[in-house]
Amino acid sequence: MSITIKDVAKYADVAPSTVSRVIANNPRISEKTKEKVRAAMDELGYHPNFIARSLANQSTQVIGLVTPGSSDVFFQNPFFPTVLRGLSEGAHEKQYALQLVTGQNEEEIYNGVVQMVQGGRVDGVVLLYSKVEDRILIYLRDRKFPFVMIGKPFNFVDEITHVDNDNFQAAKETTEYLIEMGHERIAFIGGDKDLVVTVERLLGYQGALKQADIDQKEEYILHQSFLREGGQDAVCELMELPLEFRPTAMIVADDLMALGVLNTLNELGISVPEDISIISFNNVLMSEMSRPPLSSVDINIFELGYEASKSLIQRIEKPDEPFKRVIVPHNIVKRFSSGFIKL
Known part of the structure; x- marks a missing residue:
C-alpha cells in the first residue's frame, strides 16, 4: 500500500496541511517542523507526486x-x-x-x-x-x-x-595588472562580438590603455569562438606580426581559448611567461592544470x-x-x- 500525506502527518504528529506546506517549502513553516516532517517522509519512504502538484497549481516546476x-x-x-x-x-x-x-x-x-x-x-x-x-x-x-x-x-x-x-571593471583591472608589470604591447583575444560580455571586456581593456596613455593597436584586437581552436587561430594571426611589433602580453576571454594559445605558442617555441605573458577569464580547473598554470580571472x-x-x-x-x-x-x-x- 502506498504511503500518503496523511500517513506522514500522523507519523510526524502534524496536520496534513502542514506536510503539504513543507513539500512546497512554505517559508511560514519553521525549520524545526520542516526537519521533523522530512525525517518522517524519509522514514516512511514517502515521495511527493510533483506532477499532480504541478497540475493542481497550474505550474510545471x-x-x-x-x-x-x-x-x-x-x-x-x-x-x-x-x-x-x-x-x-x-x-x-x-x-x-x-x-x-x-x-x-x-x-x-x-x-x-x-x-x-x-x-x-x-x-x-x-x-x-x-x-x-x-x-x-x-x-x-x-x-x-x-x-x-x-x-x-x-x-x-x-x-x-x-x-x-562587472566585466568592464574585471577587464580593466586585468589590463592594469599587466601594465604594472611593464607591458605596453598588450593584445586582446575576445569572443563573439555579438556577446555583451565581449563588448564590456573590450571597453575595460581599452579604458585601461587610455588611462595609462598607451596607444591602442587595432591589430592587437581579435575575436574568435570560445573554443581551443579560437585561441589557436587568434595567436597564429598575432605571431604573423614582425617580431618587434608582436605583443608581450595577451588577455584571453576564456580559459579554453587560452589553452589553445598556450599550445600554439609552445609549438612555435615561444615561452610563457618569459616571452609572452597570458591571462585569461573563468578560472576553471584546466587553468590550474595547464602548463604553465594560467593566471585567470575567477568570475565565480x-x-x-x-x-x-x-x-x-x-x-x-x-x-x-x-x-x-x-x-x-x-x-x-x-x-x-x-x-x-x-x-
Whole structure:
C-alpha cells in the first residue's frame, strides 16, 4: 500500500496541511517542523507526486535553460557544466527541475524556446548569455514571460533581471595588472562580438590603455569562438606580426581559448611567461592544470548559475517584484603564465 500525506502527518504528529506546506517549502513553516516532517517522509519512504502538484497549481516546476549558440560550443566549454551546477543547486532548493534547449544553430534554438514556452512546459527561462541582438529576448519580453539573464542586457537594462560580473571593471583591472608589470604591447583575444560580455571586456581593456596613455593597436584586437581552436587561430594571426611589433602580453576571454594559445605558442617555441605573458577569464580547473598554470580571472561561475536560478524563481513566484541586477564578484588569480616584461 502506498504511503500518503496523511500517513506522514500522523507519523510526524502534524496536520496534513502542514506536510503539504513543507513539500512546497512554505517559508511560514519553521525549520524545526520542516526537519521533523522530512525525517518522517524519509522514514516512511514517502515521495511527493510533483506532477499532480504541478497540475493542481497550474505550474510545471520546471525552468528552461537556453544556450548561446551551437551545442558544440556548449558541451566543449567547461564554463557551462559549472554554471549548470549552480543553476541546478538553486533550482533544487525550491524543488524545480531544469530543461535544456540546444540546437545546431540559432534558428533551431529559437524554435525550441517557442515550443517550450507555448507548450507550457516551463514556468520561466534562464538565458545563459547576453547578446547585442537577440530575438529570443524580444520574444520572451513581448510575451511578458518570466526570464532572467546571465550577463548584462544590451538594451532594457532596468527592465530585465540579470546576474552578471562587472566585466568592464574585471577587464580593466586585468589590463592594469599587466601594465604594472611593464607591458605596453598588450593584445586582446575576445569572443563573439555579438556577446555583451565581449563588448564590456573590450571597453575595460581599452579604458585601461587610455588611462595609462598607451596607444591602442587595432591589430592587437581579435575575436574568435570560445573554443581551443579560437585561441589557436587568434595567436597564429598575432605571431604573423614582425617580431618587434608582436605583443608581450595577451588577455584571453576564456580559459579554453587560452589553452589553445598556450599550445600554439609552445609549438612555435615561444615561452610563457618569459616571452609572452597570458591571462585569461573563468578560472576553471584546466587553468590550474595547464602548463604553465594560467593566471585567470575567477568570475565565480557556480555563483552566477545559483543566483540566476534563485532570481528566476523569485520572479515566477512574485511577478510584481522589481527587476534587479545581481553582481557576482570577481578576482584575479595570479599563477605562472604572467610575469614582468623581460628587458
